[in-house]
Amino acid sequence: FVLVPLNLFLNLRSNYKISDIYYDLMFWNHSSSSSYPNCENVTYQLKGDLLIRELPRNLNHFLDKVSMENLHVRSGGYFSPKLCNESASIRESVAIILPYRNRQEHLYTFLQHMHPILTRQRLEYKIYLVNQDGKDPFNRGKLINIGFTEAMKEKKWGCIIMHDVDYMPLNDNNLYTCWKNPHRMIVASSKWFYQYARPYRTFFGGVAAIKPEQFQSVNGFFNEYYGWGAEDDDLAKRISYKGMHIDILDENEGLRIGKYKMLPHKEAHPAEDRLNKLEHAWSNMKKNGLNNLKYKIISKKNEALYTNLTINLLYNTSKSISLTVPQSQRKNHYRVANIKKSKTP
Template identity: 45%
Template structure:
């Protein structure tokens, strides 16, 4: 009789203890999950704390630690982290990965990450090490495409490379729903910054450390942006004419305006990025025609882009499915000088 009374009391005591422990755990983790707390941790945590740097490691590799989870920085040396990430979650040939073993059976959105590239080997290595685990934690069905420029043209033709990457990626897999246009030197800091396409064009790199985590201007659409396949075709892609530093993204912003497509963005405390440092004496190939091209952007929007890609003086040298990405090597010949024509004449030419 006495034992029968003790059993319920013991059970109640155990349940009560478990309930108290669960409550304390929830209180603790709720504080850790608080967005403000997370951002303070990312901002104030010393990136080099308890990390042993070897003289063999480059400055770029040291900087990459800034965006690694704090628990990994505290418990492992940098060399051990690199070795632990060598598997990259069993990424398929060509940089393809899916949460489903059978990609064709996956019902998730298919995402193509397009990275334009030239002479950035150190950046590319860090980008791949960071992005594969990041994208896999989000459970994305994705492929990373690296579009590399070579040839006679000295100016970097970013818009043209994006158009080539878009076209070749759809040849590789016509079922892509979403395209992420990504600078190789930008690394996302927060897993909540979802790499997906929204109903409207989506600008992801809202807050970059180089610019004090502030949006530099309202119409900014550069750095990291997302467009679904139908929107990119509607916009006629990027302009093919910008070869040299700057303004191709502002040209795209004008195309968005022309088609009444508003830019949407995640919250700035989530859309935070680390910009990898560049060589101090690295030359910048300024585009002397960019002001003229911007002034005539709306007049050329229908004809300059995907529509005239076949006449853009380029050729695809090779497409190679490497271990961590699909490499598209693009030869761009020396571009002819751009003739400055009055916008009204451009408009008449396009209507004929």
């Protein structure tokens, strides 16, 4: 006979769909042994060129299905080859940071597409979804700063991948690792008809890799780019000011393994003041970035395939300062981030 938990028994007595009961029972069984990852289907053999699987029309239980295809992935979207074999070698320890808001279908496609790739690349990795709460203008750079800060609290990651949720790699030989210099991983994208190094050579948006110490040395992103555009160019200027340059695969190899498909989405409206801010990238670098980051964590939840950080960016706060709030004073499930100031460049 099978022991069924009480909540499933109650579901059986209600007008619950059989498919719902099946998935509940399946994941109850999987979660009860989640400390022991199922590594039967884990492979480190790269495939080369890839197709992007389309989503089904009905997305009910879709992430459950993706999770069942990736039983080796631990809660929070974490995997290490050492979970399957303690003596296994790891190519790199990587934090994948996704700035995000209201892109469910893109997220589902990303998780389905990326977990097998990252596993095959023999990475220790974790996916951090940094979800901007509310309706204030989107701020990609600040969300990545927050994701970096929270990720580094958990582990001293060796590499940071800043990844827009709508870009999908088309070849798994494009390794999600860091180089000596920061590097752009999108060599050619569908947005630019797969032409090499478009829109320009120093472009550092979309998907990019940088070492934590390099990101800290430039003080991260400028925090005030609300709305679309220029935050990646600002970061590229900071990188240049610190004597580094942005690398990219050469054209022959890049056009073979560095292509990305950009999923369709509505075009964002450019921020009107972005170019004025960009002109002051050098002076802003020393005073605005990781060292004056202010935000509230509304919730942090370890989902089956990713860590979900829901963030209030404190858009109406005129001056960014560091806050420390005692645990006893935290209310309504809000948590004020205690940010240690890093050294300015």
